[in-house]
Amino acid sequence: MRQWRITRNVSLGIKSLLLHKLRSFLTMLGMVCGVGSVISMLSVGEGASQEAMEQIRKLGSNNIILQSVKMAADENAGQAPMLTPFGLLYEDDERIRQTMPSVRRTVPAKHIPAEGRLGERAMELRVVGTTPEWFDLVSRKMLAGRLMSWRDYNGRAGVCVLTESGARKLLAGKKTIGQAVRIGSNSYEVIGIIQSEQGGGAIATPDRDTDAYIPLNVARERHGDRIERGSRSTMGPGNQIPRDLVELHQIIVEVNSAEDVEDTAAAIKTMLERFHKKADYRIDVPLALLRQAEATKRTFNIVLGSIAGIGLLVGGIGIMNIMLATVTERTREIGIRRAIGAKRRQIVGQFLIETVVLSSVGGLLGALLGPALAWGVETSFGMATVVTPWSIILSLGISVGVGIIFGIYPAIRAANLDPIEALRHE
Amino acid sequence: MSLWLEKITNVPLFAQGLWRNTIMPQNSQTYNSTDQDDLVILRDVHKSYMMGTQEVHALAGVSLTFRKGSFWAIMGPSGSGKSTMLNLLGCMDRPTSGHYILEGYDVGMLDDDRLSELRLRALGFIFQSFNLIQQLTVQENIELPLYYLGWDAGKSARRARELAEMVGLEQRLTHRPSELSGGQQQRAAIARALANDPSVLLADEPTGNLDSATSVQILETLVDLNSKGKTIIMVTHEPDIAAYARSCLHLRDGIIDRVEGAA
C-alpha cells in the first residue's frame, strides 16, 4: 500500500514535470554535467591507480630492485677509460642476504649482451645470469618445458630459458625444448620457455623480451665480469671495444612482508652508501610507486572532486531556482490542494518528489555521460580511466541528495503558504 | 437525478466516530451538543486582522447554530465579513476568540494538520472561480480528495465516474478544465466537493462567474442536493440567489444583522 502510494506520487511528479519538458530538461542539465564530471574524474583517478597496481604486480610488491648505474661523470671525463668498473658487487648481495633479517632472499642477476644463433637465425639477446629463484620473484607464465633448477645451477649446466618472443625469433618452426642454441661462443640447451612482461613506467620490469636466463655461475665462468659495452659497431678508438667491469647488474631483494619494504630499502641504502664511494647503483621500491599513485589519486580525487562538487552545487542551485519559480507559479494549485485537505507535509512531499525526480533523472543521464566522458579522456589524452560501479552508485546517491537538499526549501515554502492567500493568488 | 444522491451517501465513507477516534486526538476538547442535528455551532466568534497598527474586526462576535440538512445563504454588503466567516467555517483559518464547533471539535484548538484532516473528511468547497487544477483532467480533479484520503486508484476512479455522471460530465472525464464551459467547470467542482461525502458543503459566490441560465442550473443542483439531506452554506450578495436557500443570514460590520427563515 505504502509502496503503491510512493509509486503513484512519483508518477504524478513525473507527469507534472513532463508538462514543462524543455524547462525540466534544462533544469536537469546541471545535474547531468555534475554527475557526468564526477564519474569521469573519479575514473581518471581510478585508472591511474589501477595502472600503478598493474605495474606493481609485474614488479612484485614485496620486492626492492637494485640496479647498477654507470655515472655520467665517468663518461664525460675527457678520454673515456677503456675499462670502467662500477655497480653492485657479489659482496653486496651476500651482505644484504646475511645481515638483514627482514630480507627473505635475494636474486642477483648479471646482464650480458650477446648474439643468439641457431643455424641461419640470429638475434641480439640479453643473457641474464641468475639463480633459479629469479623465477619465484619475477613470476611469469611458463609456456613450455621447465624452469632452471638448483640441480642445473649446482651442476653448472649449460642450459637456458628463453622468453616467448625470443623463442619465436630463434626457434621458429623448430623443436623447442632440448634444442641447442649458440649464445656468444657457447652452446646452451633450451629447457623452457616463459612469457615476458617487458614494461616501462617509473620502474622498468626486471625482465625483457630478449632475455635468455642461464645459471649465474655459468655466466661468470663463461663470460667473466668484463662486459663489452654495446655491440661491435660501437668500437672505441684504436679499434678497442670499450668494456665495463660490472659484477652484478641487478639484485632483486624480496622482503618478508610489505610493511618492512620501506625500512629495508632505507637500510640497504645506508649499507650501500658505506661500501660504495660513488652512487653507482639505484634503489627502486615498487611499493613506493603504489604510495605515490595513491597520493596522486587522493589529490586528484580531492581537486577534481571539488570541481565536480561545485558543478553539482550549481546544478542544485539551478534546481532550487526553478522550483522556487514553480512554487510561485503553482501557488493557486497549492491553495486548492490545501483547501481540499492536503497536509503541509503532503505538499512538501509533492514538491520534494519533483525535485528528487529531476535531480535523479539528471543523475541517471549523467551516469551515462560519465563513462562517455571517461572514454573521451582516454582516447584523446591517452590517460587510463576505469569507471567503477561504486562511483556510479555514489554519484546517483549524491544526485538524490542534491534533490532533497535543494528541494526542501522551495517545498517548505510551498507548504507554508497561507491557504486563503494562495487561493486568492492570480 | 433522484438516484445520484443515494450513490453518494451509500458509499461507506468514514463512519464518523471511527475516524474521529483514530485521527483526532483523544484528549482534544469535544462538545456534546444537546441536539444531534446541531452540526455547526458558532459561539461568540471573533476574527480580527492587523492592518498596520490598526485592528480590523472582520467578525465581531457571531453566535449561531447551523442544523444538519439546512441550506443557508450568507448575505451582506462588501466588507461585512462574509468571506471571513466562510473561511472560518471551512477550517481554513481559526477564530481569534470564541468557539467554532464542528463535528464535536473546537476548531480553534486544532493544529494545522488536524484542520487539514477536518477539511479533508468533513468539508467540501465550491468557489466562485471554480478552482480546478488546470493541469489535471476532470477525473483527476474529482479524484483529488480521494487521493489525499488514500483511496486506491480503481476505487477512486469508479467514484469519480459516479460523481461525473451525477453532474452530467461523464463524457468530459478526460478533458482539461480549460476545455469546459463555466457551468461545466462548476459542475466538475461540485463533483469534487462531494467526493468525500462532506457533512457541510461550503460555496463562496458559486454563480458569480456564470450567466444567469447556468446559474439557475447550478443553484438547482444545490437545492436538489439539499433536498437529499446535504447541509449547504452559501455566500452571496444577490438576493435572487439567496432566495434558493432555505435560511438567510445577514451580516453587517462583522456582526449578525438579522436571520431569516431559520429552521
Ligand SMILES: Nc1ncnc2c1ncn2[C@@H]1O[C@H](COP(=O)(O)OP(=O)(O)O)[C@@H](O)[C@H]1O
Ligand atoms: N487577510 C486580511 N487581512 C486584513 N484584513 C482583512 C483580511 N481579510 C479580510 N479583511 C478585512 O475584514 C473585513 C471583512 O472582509 P471580508 O470577510 O472579505 O468581507 P466580505 O467577504 O463580506 O466582502 C474587511 O474590512 C476586510 O478588509
Ligand SMILES: [Mg+2]
Ligand atoms: Mg468576500
